[in-house]
Amino acid sequence: MKNKKLEVSSDFLLKQYSLIIFDEVHVRSYNTDMLMGMLLRVSIARQEEYENQRKWMLWGKTLRPGDQIFPLKLVLTSAMSRVEDFVRKLFCNLPILEVETRQFKCETDDDELGGHSYDSDTKSELENYGDKDDDGDALCQDTDDLEACSNQSNCSVGKIGALLALPLYARLPAGEQSHVFKNTAKEGERLLVMATNVAEISLTIDGIKYVVDAGKEKDKDYNSSNDMETYNIQ
Numbered sequence: 001m002k003n004k005k006l007e008v009s010s011d012f013l014l015k016q017y018s019l020i021i022f023d024e025v026h027v028r029s030y031n032t033d034m035l036m037g038m039l040l041r042v043s044i045a046r047q048e049e050y051e052n053q054r055k056w057m058l059w060g061k062t063l064r065p066g067d068q069i070f071p072l073k074l075v076l077t078s079a080m081s082r083v084e085d086f087v088r089k090l091f092c093n094l095p096i097l098e099v100e101t102r103q104f105k106c107e108t109d110d111d112e113l114g115g116h117s118y119d120s121d122t123k124s125e126l127e128n129y130g131d132k133d134d135d136g137d138a139l140c141q142d143t144d145d146l147e148a149c150s151n152q153s154n155c156s157v158g159k160i161g162a163l164l165a166l167p168l169y170a171r172l173p174a175g176e177q178s179h180v181f182k183n184t185a186k187e188g189e190r191l192l193v194m195a196t197n198v199a200e201i202s203l204t205i206d207g208i209k210y211v212v213d214a215g216k217e218k219d220k221d222y223n224s225s226n227d228m229e230t231y232n233i234q
Helices: 002-010 028-058 081-089 117-129 146-154 174-181 197-202
Strands: 019-022 073-074 138-140 162-168 190-195 207-213 218-223 228-233
Touching: 081 117, 162 174
Parallel strands: 019 073, 138 190, 138 207, 162 190
Antiparallel strands: 218 228
């Protein structure tokens, strides 16, 4: 991201690029919003410059090949069906292409509360996962202290082997987030990713076979009386 800012500062039109792909456009952050805004301005400026050059050429002006400007193509990709609502506010007359994908068989088990709380039932489901006799990894979506949950899960051993529990949430440093995408589990261990509801739907992690959903999520609420945003568990 920093390198791209430097490129824009020295060459606002990004002339060396003809096509830029913006993947997972629905996963928004400060950096991605800044980049999207810059690319929007660049694409508009490139289109205007391209049309001006065409007029000059019609009037008989000759341009050197290195001075010619062509429109910048932006490809925005997302697996979310509602991404159209976001991008159409930025780009007018944006064509939407839907790519058909394969649907994999998925089994859903809805359990009634058997314990005294969501937390106790979630812990029970994780213990059941630790007893399964296959090599599939798991992701647990929860809203509690994921660091503490991960440390506690790492101490538990199932019949098949130990669980390597790793936290995954937005404020976790990028270097630590990358651990879940690397095969760091030792022989006899299985990966257990302790994630927030945002991370659960925003990322693809190879090897995940089971998902344990605690039934709760953190949702951002805005309080107009004090002009503050807070995360509430629902």
